[in-house]
Amino acid sequence: MTTDMQAIDLQPSGPAARPAGLRATAWRRLRRDPVSMFALSLLILLVLAAVIGGPLAAHLTGHGPNQQFPSALANNGQPIGVMQRTYEANGTTHDPHGSLFILGADQLGRDTLVRVLYGARISLLVATSATVLALIIGISLGLLAGYLGGWVDSVVNRMTETAMAFPNLLLAVGLAVVVGPGLLNVVIIIALFTWYYPARIVRGATKSTKQMTFVAAAKTVGARPRRILLVHLLPQVWGPLLVYGTSIIANNIIFEAGLSYLGVGVPPPTASWGQMLSDAVTSGFYQADLTLALVPGLALVITMLSFNLLGDGIRDALDPKAGR
Amino acid sequence: MRRIVINRLFGAVIQVLIVTLLAWLLFYVIAKFTGASPAQRIAGKEASPQQIALVARELGLNKPYWQQYVIFMDHLIHGNFGFSYVQMRPVSQILWPATRATASLVGGAAVIWLLVAAPIGGYGGLRPRSIGDITGRVLAILGMSIPVFWLAPLVSYIFGYQPTQGEFLGLHFLPVGTSVFPIQGYVDFGQNPIQWAYHLILPWITLAVGFAAVYIRFIRTMTAEQLGEDYARTARAKGASTPRVLITHVGRNIAPTVTVLLGADIATALTGVFFVETVFGIPGLGYTGLSAIENLDYPVITAVIIVAAIIAVLANTVVDLLHGVLDPRLRRASGV
Numbered sequence: 001m002t003t004d005m006q007a008i009d010l011q012p013s014g015p016a017a018r019p020a021g022l023r024a025t026a027w028r029r030l031r032r033d034p035v036s037m038f039a040l041s042l043l044i045l046l047v048l049a050a051v052i053g054g055p056l057a058a059h060l061t062g063h064g065p066n067q068q069f070p071s072a073l074a075n076n077g078q079p080i081g082v083m084q085r086t087y088e089a090n091g092t093t094h095d096p097h098g099s100l101f102i103l104g105a106d107q108l109g110r111d112t113l114v115r116v117l118y119g120a121r122i123s124l125l126v127a128t129s130a131t132v133l134a135l136i137i138g139i140s141l142g143l144l145a146g147y148l149g150g151w152v153d154s155v156v157n158r159m160t161e162t163a164m165a166f167p168n169l170l171l172a173v174g175l176a177v178v179v180g181p182g183l184l185n186v187v188i189i190i191a192l193f194t195w196y197y198p199a200r201i202v203r204g205a206t207k208s209t210k211q212m213t214f215v216a217a218a219k220t221v222g223a224r225p226r227r228i229l230l231v232h233l234l235p236q237v238w239g240p241l242l243v244y245g246t247s248i249i250a251n252n253i254i255f256e257a258g259l260s261y262l263g264v265g266v267p268p269p270t271a272s273w274g275q276m277l278s279d280a281v282t283s284g285f286y287q288a289d290l291t292l293a294l295v296p297g298l299a300l301v302i303t304m305l306s307f308n309l310l311g312d313g314i315r316d317a318l319d320p321k322a323g324r
Numbered sequence: 325m326r327r328i329v330i331n332r333l334f335g336a337v338i339q340v341l342i343v344t345l346l347a348w349l350l351f352y353v354i355a356k357f358t359g360a361s362p363a364q365r366i367a368g369k370e371a372s373p374q375q376i377a378l379v380a381r382e383l384g385l386n387k388p389y390w391q392q393y394v395i396f397m398d399h400l401i402h403g404n405f406g407f408s409y410v411q412m413r414p415v416s417q418i419l420w421p422a423t424r425a426t427a428s429l430v431g432g433a434a435v436i437w438l439l440v441a442a443p444i445g446g447y448g449g450l451r452p453r454s455i456g457d458i459t460g461r462v463l464a465i466l467g468m469s470i471p472v473f474w475l476a477p478l479v480s481y482i483f484g485y486q487p488t489q490g491e492f493l494g495l496h497f498l499p500v501g502t503s504v505f506p507i508q509g510y511v512d513f514g515q516n517p518i519q520w521a522y523h524l525i526l527p528w529i530t531l532a533v534g535f536a537a538v539y540i541r542f543i544r545t546m547t548a549e550q551l552g553e554d555y556a557r558t559a560r561a562k563g564a565s566t567p568r569v570l571i572t573h574v575g576r577n578i579a580p581t582v583t584v585l586l587g588a589d590i591a592t593a594l595t596g597v598f599f600v601e602t603v604f605g606i607p608g609l610g611y612t613g614l615s616a617i618e619n620l621d622y623p624v625i626t627a628v629i630i631v632a633a634i635i636a637v638l639a640n641t642v643v644d645l646l647h648g649v650l651d652p653r654l655r656r657a658s659g660v
Contacts, residue, residue, distance in 0.1 A: 158335070158342075161339065166591055166633055166636060166637075169595040170610070170613050170625075170632060171347070171629055174347075174625055177620070178354055250469075257471060262598070274473075277473065277477075281477045286481065287485050290481065293477055301471070304468070304469035304470075305465065305466070305469040308468055309465065
């Protein structure tokens with residue numbers, strides 16, 4: 001009897017050891033892929049830009065992110081362009097250290113470079129926290145639905161189906177209008193409209209893993225549902241989640257920018273890419289100086305591109321059919 | 325088969341009900357606690373609590389919530405979406421032309437993205453790692469990474485605004501005042517089909533870019549997968565030409581899945597429509613919804629959300645049911 005129990009108890013370590021091997025292989029494959037590594041280094045640069053880039057640029061240029069420089073606007077209200085300096089009324093240069101606007105100024109005379117770096121902060125902060133929140137909701141509901149089945153599964157399934165079949169931006173904007181603007185509100189709103197994605201993936205993965213012998217073995221030795229869920233099933237869903245994780249973050253960055261673009265994101269004057277783009281477009285100044293729309297737009301495109309390329313790389317690396 | 329259809333329709337009705345409940349809760353219940361209630365909005369910012377209470381009674385907003393919801397649903401089922409207190413006319417009058425405009429935009433864009441994605445994706449699946457395939461994949465990942473709210477003003481700037489300044493892509497070779505494409509505006513199909521298409525070309529292309537990217541990747545993967553199947557090899561071995569294998573054999577096997585994807589993407593497209601409609605000034609659902617949100621015109625917002633949800637759910641349901649018809653394998657699997 002005792003020996004039998006031990007034999008069953010050893011069972012879980014068998015399949016549990018294999019994903020670790022797969023993980024190492026995947027990482028090795030990912031490291032050999034130049035495109036993925038390029039994307040990863042771009043993302044690391046982006047995080048650096050968000051963490052220290054803003055204050056550093058503000059220190060070097062002497063321009064705060066929300067500081068308005070009336071001298072950076074021409075008499076017709078047109079902001080100065082790339083690599084231009086501000087001048088005193090009598091035509092002499094300002095303090096050479098503080099007069100240069102590397103990427104020009106916006107329609108309120110604020111430094112575009114400093115603002116776009118500070119905007120990276122908001123984009124990453126909102127997107128990652130919303131993703132973490134969405135993952136917490138999605139993983140919990142997905143695990144419960146996949147493991148318990150029955151009516152819990154039906155309810156969660158119906159909820160995800162409704163959420164997916166729904167043009168959620170309009171409701172998100174409506175919600176943002178009703179609850180009011182604010183950083184935390186934006187995070188919660190984005191999470192409320194993205195949780196169903198991980199929920200579906202986790203539900204599917206849990207459903208198939210539940211059938212495996214090591215779960216049955218855990219049940220036989222008397223593991224409680226909570227232990228089975230957290231110790232045995234949860235580690236199995238990370239693989240499929242990782243592939244989608246990058247695209248969820250990328251989508252959330254777009255979501256945040258979209259909300260800001262529509263004027264219901266993080267409230268001004270805080271710099272965010274969507275807000276900068278919207279300022280340039282709605283004011284019409286981008287038609288005279290395209291840089292105003294190009295800078296925040298390219299920041300978004302490069303970020304999205306990095307996440308998408310890395311996501312592709314991770315998917316290929318995790319693909320068991322690909323050659324090792 | 326009949327059970328599946330009934331089940332699916334039942335699910336669709338539930339989905340629409342959930343959406344109406346959510347929309348109603350948001351604008352008529354939650355809004356009350358955040359100080360943005362409809363009564364407050366109509367009475368104005370300086371209204372006294374008594375005045376607000378009076379307006380609330382007028383609108384029936386002082387009744388118990390469940391009664392309000394029942395009345396709201398009763399009106400909805402009879403096609404009564406309420407009265408817009410900003411535009412001062414029934415909401416249903418606003419909705420119909422807006423739905424037509426949005427349908428024109430999404431429908432035309434869908435045609436474009438399918439026409440672009442099918443040959444590029446198909447070729448990529450046929451000749452993986454060829455120059456054409458790599459170009460297609462680079463274009464696709466770029467298209468996926470460009471947010472539509474950035475693309476829309478850029479397209480409008482380059483093709484709409486710049487030619488009027490005698491410029492194209494930074495080159496001055498056009499006479500000032502040239503108009504290649506309209507910068508803004510919309511003409512209804514019933515009025516003038518040619519003007520309708522002319523005004524929609526730029527919006528169509530803008531909306532189609534992101535979707536074309538996703539479909540290129542999808543069709544590429546599917547084609548490569550199907551070409552590895554026995555039936556495709558047999559067809560080739562029999563001497564069928566490559567176009568024939570791709571179109572009649574592989575194409576027929578991919579088409580049902582692409583159709584299902586298309587149904588699901590109607591909902592996604594209705595999101596992109598916001599930005600495209602506002603930039604190009606098309607009076608569709610997104611444009612109407614957004615200006616209603618700016619004016620806190622609750623009956624219009626609620627109606628737009630519900631109509632958009634009904635369109636999305638309907639597209640999904642029709643496509644799911646169609647899937648069974650298009651794909652004989654499913655019919656057999658469901659035991660008919």
